[in-house]
Amino acid sequence: MNVMTNPAALDVERIRADFPILTQTIRGKKLVFLDSAASAQKPRAVIDAMVNAMETQYANVHRGLHWMSERTTESFEGCRDAAAALMNARDRSEIVFTGNSTGAINLLAHSYGRGILKPGQAVLISGMEHHSNIVPWQLLREDRGIELRVAPVTDAGELDMAAFEALLQDAKVGLVAMTHMSNVLGTVTPAERIVQVAHAHGAKVMFDGSQAIVHRKVDVQALDCDFYVWTGHKLYGPTGIGVLWARRELLEAMPPFFGGGDMISSVTYEKSTWAEVPHKFEAGTPAILEGIGLKAAIDYVQAIGYDALAAHEASLTEHALARLATVPDLRIIGQAQDRGGVVSFVLGKAHAHDVATLLDRQGIAVRAGHHCAEPLMHRFGLDSTARASFGVYTTHAEIDALADGLVRVRDFFA
């Protein structure tokens, strides 16, 4: 963690006041929510934006010639501008809305994987992917004979760069599809370096930024990657909306995935022609309210600023690693140098589900299980871990509560 630690940059108490849910009590205890990596809580601004839209202007987008539809189209399309600015995309047309990260990766596996990649080529992922960045490529392999390669993870939980580079040597890899931040280990992958190496061997690069974009400024032009996907609900936005960013020329070359309304230019029984990008990839009525909510979430994040977010996260992570190190029998899984606010651990012989349930009794919400990353669990000889993850509203006191709660769980089982 080389990020400057300046927690003063972010007034957590003021931020917490923006999240209505944080005043909840759970089983009579103050909620300590340490499961933001699974899905983050929503600020008032997001809730209000969605309710307001429903109460004052709601109609379908892109098709009505009436006031309501025009207002709603404007608000919804505002999300595209906000997302483009968030990622420093060259153009708003490079933002394709999907249902979530999973939807974005599946879109890519269909349109790029089946439309552009050729049998005999390979897709290269890492050993720390979420199932959503494994299974679509397996389906592609079965369907089209496109090889799936896996770059190994070191004992510290980092990408093995030498092995990664070796897997690119035969120039068969057409696409590197890799996480930008592991949802289990917290590892932030060396994205710039990955792109340089991959491009040098003729491969395009997609990042799964589901976790990374919550904590780090993502600049797709500076990264020089080709595709970048993320999901709204982890960035304090609603469920049901995600983003595929791609270079415009790639989107133009790719065939559509879903067919239907909104994605066409004209339809006859003999032949249909496609709408311009990004609409070519957005068949059917989109997640209108979710887009409006996501716009508010992006505005919220931008107002805080990534410098403050990253500093807050670095400070929390540092505190968590230090405090958890004092819990007897606790082992942290993943010791990457560059890491974000996600910490997985095992506690002696206690099963992760018992640990999570006993923390829940104390009002502390963590996740336990394989975190949709079974191959990674097996890499570390585990079936499951417990995981604490942090958001903009997480406090140092909550991490202290976690550490104290874990000491009690450990003593309870001793």
Added chain:
Amino acid sequence: MSGTDNFDDLRDLYQEVILDHGRHPRHAQRLQTFDATAKGDNPMCGDRVQVWVKYDGDRLDHVGFEARGCAISVASADLMAETVQGRAKADTKALFEAFRTMARTGACPDCGGALAEPLERLAPLSGVHEYPSRVKCATLPWHALIAALDGTKEASSE
């Protein structure tokens, strides 16, 4: 923590009986000779159990198991092995149905009936009903047992 912490807030699900059977299961062994066996697998949490049964006529003479999983699933497997030993097959299935209801709802409509005694021994597990995601931890060994009785090799939790 201080020595005065009696963990009251943690005990509703993890009663002493469960901790004890989870830590020191009495029946956690593969039977050398057996008539039926089946595995249970809960892919969601990686819990895995195998159950072996030796019959004496229509009765379950001996039940052993190997489990890898949480304290609830191990304790449940052990309490199950203990309560079904010597019981008729049909009786065992009825006990499973009553136990499943108890695990899912916390209520025990059969507790006044013929199965009152074994159900009372299983009652410490009824706390799982407050944790819907943990109910299957308690029922997985039973699914494996019933699969063994039915002659199927694999069971997965519902």
